[in-house]
Amino acid sequence: MHLCYIDEAGNGQTLDPARPDAPPVLVVGGFTVPRSQVKALTWDFLKVKKHYRPQLQRATFLSEVIQHEVKGSDVRKNIRVGNHSWRRAAFDLLGSLLDILRQHDARVLARVWVKEEGCAFDETGVYSSSVSALTETFQAQLAHEHSRGMMVLDSRTKSKNAPNVHCVTTRKYRTGGDGYRGIIESPVFGHSDTHTLLQLADLVVSSLLFPIACHAYTSDLTWNVHCDDAYAGLRSTFGDQLRKLQFRYRDPVGKWRGGIVVSDRRSAQSSSLMFRLGKPAARPLVPQQLPPRTDLPTGYQDPAEPR
Template sequence: MHLCYIDEAGNGQTLDPVRPDAPPVLVVGGVTVPRSQVKDLTWDFLAVKKHYRPQLCKAEQLSEVTQHEIKGSDVRKNLRTGNHQWRGAAMKLLASVLDILERHDARVLARVWVKEERLAFDESGVYPASVGSLTETFQAQPAHEHSHGMMVLDSRTKVKNAPNVHCVTTRKYRTGGDGLRGVIESPVFGHSDTHTLLQLADLVVSSLLFPIACHTYMSDVTWNVHCDDAYRPLREQFGARLKKLQFRYQDVERKWRGGIVVSDRRTRQSSSLMFGPGKPTALPLIPEQPGPVGDSAPLQP
């Protein structure tokens, strides 16, 4: 069995010069991990938090370490406006995050939506569509191993939560058969201060995928605070590792699906640019496989 933890970075705010802090992209994504690795990955992530928040080493209760979050938005701020020491600590933290994901056979999946200036962005439609797409990708992973999976989404509000899973529920229980048999139930919701691996998903989505997308697809939007050249090292140092961490699969028509998928509404550029400049490299065909069934302190160096 696999577990999948999903978070988001960005929102539906219109990209406009009068709102220089409006997110230029919306990223919905996260990480998957085999059930056998969940506990070890969790303990390794708690160790990472203690290393970069040394005050947590003095915590008397495990709950104190669990509830303390290193938010991706704070990591981005350290990269943009921090001194050399803070920026170095932020980069080392992200390297540590990728280390533990690689060590525990975790995978990354995401939908990235690039906005167009001054055009309304329908978050209420894009977010559920992203969840549906990520569910398809995720269910293909355990299906390849004749297993099943469960998804945990970061909880927002009931009004926002409910529509995001209806598309999954209806596909699982509609007349004519379950179109998502790889997942055992519709996605459930959790709070990041009680689900440690949701915090890990936040760091991947908010401090890696979001800033990389902003710099890659929106670097010419100089009036927006998120389109900062300080994010350039993220793609240069971590792009190749993120590419290898993707879960991708071939559908019944042998087309590649899944991974980190970018919908660039602005310049129609390729998703492969998330991992480095240049043209995408064609993936080799693989033997036939079953497709899918159906106020923070700065970081310490």
Template sequence: MHLCYIDEAGNGQTLDPARPDAPPVLVVGGFTVPRAQVRSLTWAFLDVKKHYRPQLRNAEQLSEVIQHEIKGADVRKNLRAGNHNWRRAAMELAASLLDILEAHETRILARVWIKEEGLAFDESGVYPASVAALNETFQAQLAHEHSRGMMVLDSRTKVKNAPNVHCVTTRKYRAGGDSLRGIIESPVFGHSDTHTLLQVSDLLVSSLLFPIACHAYLNDVRWNVHCDDAYEPLREEFGARLRKLQFRYQDTVGKWRGGIVVSDRRTQQSSSLMFSPGKTVTVPTSAIPGQPGAPALERPEAEPDGGPSVLP
């Protein structure tokens, strides 16, 4: 049996100079892990937390260590605005996170959405679509491993949670047959302060995938606080490791799917840009698509071997 833990970084705010702190990307993703590795991975992560939060070593109750969260947003802040020691600690934490993921047979899956300046972003539609696509990847892995599995989503609110489950439930119980047979139940929801491995998912998505996407696809957006050159070392140091941790598969027509998939409707760049620098398209920061005088964006071809660059 395999378990899959999913979290998100970003939201539906419009990318606009009037909101310099609006997230320029939305990432929905996480990792899968064999059931036999769950306990070991959990203890390995608790040791990581104790290493980077020394005060936890003296905790009287295990629950104190479990409930204490190292948030990806804090890691990003240390990279952007911290001193040399803080930046080094942030990079070492990211390395430790990948160490334990690699050591416990995990596989990464994610959907990364790049926003366009000045255009509304439909989070209510994008999030369920992402969960549905991640379930397809999870199902493909389960079939490959001859396994069964269940997905755990980080809980938000009931209104936001429900649509993310319905899109999977209807596919499992529709009249035409269950296309997600390896997934034993529709996604369930957990809270990160009680589900330790959701904290691992948060760090993966928020301290690695989110900042790498911001720098890789929007490095010309200088007015946004999240598009910072301080994130460049993350891709340089960890891009190749993230690539190897993906689970990718070929569909019935031989097209590669799964892994970390980027929907870049801003400049149509390949998903491979998450792992190594490529041909970067510069968009004038003064030009917001859809407004008078804004030039059309160039659409370069996707790089080979990068996987799909745009979701259906």
């Protein structure tokens, strides 16, 4: 049996110079792991947390370590505006996370959506289609492994949760056959303070995939706080490791599917840009283009960031 943990980073805000804190991408993704490796992966993740946050080594109860979350948005902040020590610690953390995923036979999967300036973004529809696509990938992996599986999604609100899995439920129980035979039940929702591996999914999505996508596909948006050259090192350092952690498969017509898939609405660049440096996208004409940011002013405080 396999488990699949899914989280998201970004939201449905319209990408516009008037909103410099609007996320330029939305990422829905996470990882799969064999059930036999869940406990060991959890313990290794707790060890990584205690190393990154030394105060947790003095915790009296295990629950304190489990409930303390290292948020991906904080890791990004340390990379973007932190000093040398904080940036180095953040990169060490991310390297350790990829190491334990590899050691426990985990596979990374995600849908990355690059927004187009000034265009409305259907967050509900995109999130729902992302869950459907990730379920397809998970089902393909289960068939390949001759396994069964269960998906655990980070809980948002009931009004947001329910529509996102109806597409999976209806396909699984429709008349004419189960489209997801390896998946034992529709995706369920969990809270990261009680499902430890959802915290790991958050870090993979929010502190790796999200900033890599921002730099790879929207680095020309110098007015946006999420498009920072400080993220360039993430792709060059971890891109190849992420590529190798994917589960990829061929569909019936021979087309490669699965893994980390990018829908680039700005410049239609390929998903491979997530794993290697390439030529920057041609900068589209943007009304009311703001000048590039220079040094951060005294007293600078980050705007609210996506998870």
